[in-house]
Amino acid sequence: MILAVxxxxxxxxxxxxxxxDEILTWTINTKPYRTEDECYAKFKGMxxxxxxxxxxxxxxxxxxxxxxxxxxxxxxxxxxxxxDPMIVNRSTPANVRHTSHQMGTDxxxxxxxxQSFYKGKKIVIDFGTALTFTAIKEDGEILGVVIAPGVETxxxxxxxxxAQLPEIDxxxxxxxxGMDTETCMQSGMMYGFLGLIEGMIERIKKELDDxxxxxxxxxxxxxxxxxxxxxxxxxxxxxxxxxxxLYKMNSK
Numbered sequence: 001m002i003l004a005v006x007x008x009x010x011x012x013x014x015x016x017x018x019x020x021d022e023i024l025t026w027t028i029n030t031k032p033y034r035t036e037d038e039c040y041a042k043f044k045g046m047x048x049x050x051x052x053x054x055x056x057x058x059x060x061x062x063x064x065x066x067x068x069x070x071x072x073x074x075x076x077x078x079x080x081x082x083x084d085p086m087i088v089n090r091s092t093p094a095n096v097r098h099t100s101h102q103m104g105t106d107x108x109x110x111x112x113x114x115q116s117f118y119k120g121k122k123i124v125i126d127f128g129t130a131l132t133f134t135a136i137k138e139d140g141e142i143l144g145v146v147i148a149p150g151v152e153t154x155x156x157x158x159x160x161x162x163a164q165l166p167e168i169d170x171x172x173x174x175x176x177x178g179m180d181t182e183t184c185m186q187s188g189m190m191y192g193f194l195g196l197i198e199g200m201i202e203r204i205k206k207e208l209d210d211x212x213x214x215x216x217x218x219x220x221x222x223x224x225x226x227x228x229x230x231x232x233x234x235x236x237x238x239x240x241x242x243x244x245x246l247y248k249m250n251s252k
Contacts, residue, residue, distance in 0.1 A: 003057045003081070004243045007064035007073060008106065009129035011219070015240045016052060023237055024050055033068050039076035060085040061247035063105040063239070088246040095249065098142040107134050107145055109242030110217065115140045116245045118213050118233070123204055125197065125231070126239065127218030129153055133200055135208065143208065146200060151193050151220050170223060194227055201230045
């Protein structure tokens with residue numbers, strides 16, 4: 001089995017891919033940043049809670065957008081499983097092409113997964129700490145990226161910078177116009193960002209002068225995808241699958 005790790009700014013997602021292409025997955029907070037020894041202590045028994053044994057893991061692959069955590073995670077997993085993890089990034093040979101010297105591993109992995117599993121032009125929307133839109137051509141060329149504040153990032157900023165606005169649950173209210181603080185904020189966060197998402201999809205399609213298959217991933221993708229008909233596929237594990245595909249392409 002392949003153990004894949006996606007180290008994001010907010011969460012680390014672990015996934016174990018078995019022979020049937022099913023993924024067993026769990027997440028932990030990325031912050032506070034941990035030392036190698038702290039990672040070792042935290043990870044050592046974690047997989048056992050999911051019925052896995054040390055010998056079940058035959059390979060480890062890591063994608064990271066948090067440089068301070070890349071090596072502590074890699075070294076700790078090497079100590080646990082006695083395997084050299086493969087660390088993938090935008091320079092890893094893949095089925096997609098780009099000319100960026102700044103592209104994050106998560107965006108690159110999203111494009112790899114989209115090109116691996118879907119046909120035609122694609123747009124991947126990642127609901128992470130940042131809200132990103134990645135466009136991929138039929139032949140795997142990455143056409144460009146849009147980066148906006150993530151939904152939870154924007155909400156945290158709003159609450160932190162105001163004296164009377166409370167923490168809220170990110171659920172859509174029954175009406176766009178609210179009559180109390182909570183529903184007013186929920187409308188702004190949910191329907192406001194939904195307008196951003198739908199508008200950006202249409203702008204990208206217009207700029208490409210073509211239709212695109214739209215994939216949504218990231219933690220809040222399951223909340224927003226049901227609210228619109230402009231998202232064709234919701235897959236919270238899309239980025240992790242891209243990291244696994246990068247391993248498969250470069251493991252021989």
